Amino acid sequence: MNTFTTLFLVAALAFAAGIAQARDLGPDEALKLRDAGTILSFEKLNAAAIAKHPGATVEETELEQEYGSYVYQAELRDAQGVQWDVELDATNGQILKDHQDN
Structure with missing residues (x-):
């Protein structure tokens, strides 16, 4: 295997690993997590976000x-x-990131 092919494969694997680290959760899964007490209710999470930007x-x-x-x-x-x-930690409502969208 030549150097270019090796570098390409390493880059592709690193990219795939990065994608696997974050995944969107659908409504059914989110409701199960909320009902199990794993995450806060969406109302509480929205209130915590709005508290950062009243109104x-x-x-x-x-x-x-x-x-x-x-x-x-x-x-x-x-x-x-x-x-x-x-962005909030869904388990406790702590603000993780807060930035203006450009």
Whole structure:
């Protein structure tokens, strides 16, 4: 095997491993996790995100499993029309990331 082929295979495997580390969870799986008490209710998670930006509205949400943790992503729009991306630990509502969407 030549060096180029080896490098290509290593890169492809690293890319595939990165993809496998995060996956979107569907509504049925998310509801099961909530009902089992593994994650907080969506209402509590949305309230925690809005508390960071009072008066904002939730436009879109997503639940992912990343590296064994559950991450709730909320896309908010504040009263001035600014869009924010807020990521929370879905098990306790702790803010992990909060940044303005460009």
